[in-house]
Amino acid sequence: MKELIDIVAAYERAVKTGVKTALATVVLVEGSAYRRAGARMLITEDGQLTGAISGGCLEGDALRKARMVILQQEPLLVTYDTMDDDDAKLGVGLGCNGIIHILIEPITGGLTNPISLLKATIANKSYAVFVTLFNLENRKARQPGSCLFIADGQIISAGIEKLPYKNELLEDANNALNTQRSVVTGYEGCTAFIECVKPLISLVILGAGNDAIPLTEFAAVLGWHITVIDGRPNYVTADRFPLPHQLLVAKPGQIVQNIAINEWTAFVLMTHNYNYEFSFLKDLLPLDPSYIGILGPKKKLERMLSELEESGTNITERNLETIHGPVGLDIGSETAEEIALSIVAEIKAVFSERNGHPLKYKTTVIHST
Structure with a gap:
């Protein structure tokens, strides 16, 4: 999602300066590659690149082809075979052992160009x-290129109305949304990359001490939506925390009603104030959030859970x-920075349904879909 945010921002800068652009999207990968389907890169006519479609080996050639796309104003499908000697001469052969199909589209004005669809994707919660x-x-x-965006209760289409397989495409797109899985499927003379895009992680940090600052910095690099909450007005300031999207000065009982919580919300409790965290956790647990991280020793957590049960709070297996x-x-x-790194890594692993183990011990492919 961070890549999409950066691409949209770069596009808007290009529009202001009158620079033409193209969007490169990895639409299909056969075998192994550095980036999988869904990776994107915005290319400007003056050679600026935002995002990435590979580890750096494809970008130079993609830039040359994108300039041709911008000039001709016609989408182009480019295929790179990292096992092919000729492609290796271009600097493509990095041992990925795969075939990468990339669609490069010119970005024109209008309400349903690829960037407009990306904006809708980013705004969706x-x-x-x-x-594509x-x-x-x-x-x-x-x-045809980017043609459809679907989320709960919202559909934005670009040129699919006259397609003979429109109804089939809509059905497959809705199935992908319901199953939360991306698919590549064929129709009459066309292939569709139906990409299910995960929402942005929202990180809520309870505590505005110095150790929370590097945590906001790491989360900001990943593009997460960040909220910092503390009861001390002189701690929760924009000077100390310039990166979060929301700063709240609140008592424990006032917090829950002031933040939006969904299945992609992660909470980290690091106030170093037992009573503050106890009260907040009591209000939070019934909402069944997907992730709650609590800084401090295990004995602190065990005591907190025990006292919560004694006070009548029902702590479920899910909790x-x-x-x-x-x-x-x-x-x-x-250090605070190292702790922040470990917290962000754990949150990412949890929401990606991974275990955080070293990849060297993984016996299956890194990207299963």
């Missing part, structure tokens, strides 16, 4: 589907699964 059509069988044929205390992955953290 739940899962969304983004559809391309002709894999005949690369010289017309390449116990989503509470992470001590918070973070075990990477030997000592």
Whole structure:
């Protein structure tokens, strides 16, 4: 999602200066590649690149082809075979052992260009589907490109009304939204990359001490939506926390009603104030959030849970699964920055449904979809 945000911002800067742009999208990967389908890069006519479609090996050639796309104002499907010697001469052969299909589209004005669809994807607070059509069988044929955005209660289409397979495409897109899985499927002369896009992670940090500052910095690099809450007005300031989207001065009982909570909200409790965190956790647990990280020793968490039960709070098995205390992955953290790194890594692993183990011990492919 951070990549999409950066691409939209770069596009808006280009529009202000009158610079023409094109969008490159990885629409299909056969075998192994550095980036999988859904990776995007905005290319300007003066050579500025935002986002990435590879580890750096494809960008130079993609830039040359994007300039041609901008000039001709016609989408182009480009295929790179990292196992092919000729492609290796271009600097493509990095041992990825795969075939990468990239669609490059010129960005024109209008309400339904690819950037408009990306904006809708970013603004959406739940899962969304983004559809890109391309002709894999005949690369010289017309390449339809980005054509559809679907989220709960919202549909934005661009040129699918006259497609003979419109109803089938809509059905497949809705199925992808319901199953929360991306698919590549074929129709009459076209292939569709039906991409299910995850919503942005929202990080709510309870505590505005110095150790919370690097946590906001790491989260900001990832593009997460950040909220910092504390009861001390002189701590929750824009000077101390310039990166969060929301700063709140609040008592424990006032917090829950002042923040939006969904399944992609992560909470980290790091106030170093037992009573403050106890009161907040009591209000938070019934809402069943997906992630609660609590800074401090395990004994602190055990005492807190015990006292919550004694006070009448029902602590479910689901609550116990989503509470992470001590918070973070075990990477030997000592400093505030290292602790922040371990916390962000754990949150990312939880929401990606991964275990945080070293990739060297993984016996299956890194990207299963």
